[in-house]
Amino acid sequence: MIKKILITGGGGYIGTNLVKHLVKKKYHVKVIDTFWFGKYLKKKNYLTIIKKDIRNIKYSDIGNVDCIIHLASIANDPAGDLDPSLTWDVNVLATYRIIDLAIKQRVKKFIFASSGSVYGIKKEKKVTEELNLEPVSEYNKSKMIAERILLSYKKNIDLIILRPATVCGYSPSMRLDVAVNALTFNALKNKKIKVFGGKQIRPNLHMSDMIEVYEFFINQNLKKNRTNDQIIYNVGFDNLSIINIAKTVKKTIKIKSEIFVRPSNDPRSYRQNSDRLLKLGFKKRKIINDAIKEIEEKFNNKKIKKNKKYFRINTLKLLNR
Numbered sequence: 001m002i003k004k005i006l007i008t009g010g011g012g013y014i015g016t017n018l019v020k021h022l023v024k025k026k027y028h029v030k031v032i033d034t035f036w037f038g039k040y041l042k043k044k045n046y047l048t049i050i051k052k053d054i055r056n057i058k059y060s061d062i063g064n065v066d067c068i069i070h071l072a073s074i075a076n077d078p079a080g081d082l083d084p085s086l087t088w089d090v091n092v093l094a095t096y097r098i099i100d101l102a103i104k105q106r107v108k109k110f111i112f113a114s115s116g117s118v119y120g121i122k123k124e125k126k127v128t129e130e131l132n133l134e135p136v137s138e139y140n141k142s143k144m145i146a147e148r149i150l151l152s153y154k155k156n157i158d159l160i161i162l163r164p165a166t167v168c169g170y171s172p173s174m175r176l177d178v179a180v181n182a183l184t185f186n187a188l189k190n191k192k193i194k195v196f197g198g199k200q201i202r203p204n205l206h207m208s209d210m211i212e213v214y215e216f217f218i219n220q221n222l223k224k225n226r227t228n229d230q231i232i233y234n235v236g237f238d239n240l241s242i243i244n245i246a247k248t249v250k251k252t253i254k255i256k257s258e259i260f261v262r263p264s265n266d267p268r269s270y271r272q273n274s275d276r277l278l279k280l281g282f283k284k285r286k287i288i289n290d291a292i293k294e295i296e297e298k299f300n301n302k303k304i305k306k307n308k309k310y311f312r313i314n315t316l317k318l319l320n321r
Contacts, residue, residue, distance in 0.1 A: 002066040002109060002218050004028045008054050008098065009072030011035045014113075014210055016173040018069070021211050023047050027218075032061060033072065036319065037309045040172035054094045062101050067109040067218060070098060073143070076177065077117070077268070079313045080139025086316075091142035096149050102157060109158040110150070111217055116163045116203055116236050118144045122270040127203075129163070129232045129276055136268065147232070154231060160217045165236025165272050169207030169291040170298045176310040179242060180204060180288050183249045184295045185304065187257040193250060197264030198243030203236030203272035206286035210235065216282050229276070236272030237284050245288065252292040 010019045010031030022029050023046045030048040031041060041049055050061060054072045062068075073091045074080050080087040095112070102110055119127050120134035135141040147161055168180035176185050179202055187193045213235050222230060240248070246259050278284075298304045308314040 002027075004030075004065040005067045005069060005218070006030045006032065006062060006065040006107075007069045007071060008032050008057075009070075009113075011039055011041055011173060012037065012071060012075075013171045013173050013175045014167055014207065015071045016040050017171050017207060018071075018211050018214055019047065022215070025215075030063065030065060032057065036315050037312060038173055054098065055089055057094070057098060057101065059101055059105065062105045062107065065105075065107055067111065068098065068102050068107055069111045069113070069214060069218075070095065071113045073113070074139065074316070075312060077137040077139050078177075079316050080137055080142065082313060082316055084138045087138050087142050091139070092146050092149065095146040099150055099153050099157070103153060107157065109160070109218070111160045111162065111214065112146070112150055114147050114161050114163045115140065115143045116165045116234060116270070116272050117268070118147070118163060119270050121267055125271060126273040127234070127271045128273045129229060129234055151228060151231070154228075155225060158222065159231055160220075161232045162213065162217070163232065163234050163236075163272075164210060164213075165203035165205040165234075165238075167205050167207055167210050168288055170294045170304070171207065174304055174307070174310045175312065176306075177312055179245055180249070180291050181295060183246050184253065184292050185299070187249050187253055188255060188296060188299045189306065191255060191257045193246045193257055193259045195242055195246045195259060195261045197266055198241060198246070198261050200242050200264075200266060200269040201239055201271055202242060202245070203270070204238040204240060204245070204288050205236050206288065206291050209237075209284055209286055212285070213277070213282060216280075220280070233277045233280075234272045234274045235277060236274055238288050239271040240288070248288060249292055252289050253296050
């Protein structure tokens with residue numbers, strides 16, 4: 001039974017919520033994070049916090065854990081393109097180092113947060129795990145190469161690779177640079193919803209479902225020597241165009257807002273099909289409307305204000321000075 005878990009990037013947008021969820025379930029959780037975007041975790045029972053760059057991770061940092069959930073990365077396309085060298089160091093070289101240390105330490109399970117964006121631009125209505133990867137940015141490419149490195153170790157460790165859609169919903173370590181969150185925040189604060197392009201399709205995933213997926217795989221006892229189609233899983237459900245996300249925001253929130261469409265040179269457009277995950281028994285519980293309502297409530301309670309750290313690229317620009 002897995003009870004001791006190391007989470008890299010446990011102070012991030014998803015990590016902060018995942019850590020709190022697992023600690024409540026009385027898992028022993030160790031977090032390694034730089035906390036570049038703020039620290040929202042507090043010392044408590046079942047939780048160990050190490051402030052550290054994963055590029056400098058050591059054998060002793062791994063310790064006696066049963067499972068590693070590797071979330072830490074330079075996330076999203078603009079941030080990845082800002083400093084490609086940093087992106088490859090963090091997303092690829094550090095991943096190689098961590099999996100190597102994990103195997104030497106005899107960690108039982110390794111769960112990797114890849115990205116649904118590794119598929120690139122796809123016209124297929126069902127983007128399944130079997131389709132070719134055609135990444136279009138440094139971020140996408142680095143995630144694809146990290147996957148390949150990890151797959152070379154699949155006989156040495158219980159490996160799970162997840163390709164999540166764009167996660168939405170509230171976190172203390174908030175992000176306002178992802179579609180649903182950004183459009184909702186702009187509607188609430190400015191009474192305007194700015195859409196660039198609009199026809200691009202994005203798969204979406206509610207934060208709580210993302211958290212449930214990680215816990216689901218922590219507790220999955222899958223057979224050893226699995227093939228790639230038993231290791232890699234899409235995690236994305238609500239495939240919507242950006243303009244339809246904007247219309248959903250306008251319909252869901254209680255404040256009147258207007259949609260303004262602007263030209264865009266962003267060609268990224270893809271769907272996700274997650275039947276492979278659903279066949280394992282996972283059940284999706286929420287839709288983007290739930291995230292929109294959640295963000296509206298937090299905004300009204302002054303839990304979400306405009307903050308430069310909520311736009312990851314702003315912090316990375318400061319670090320690059």
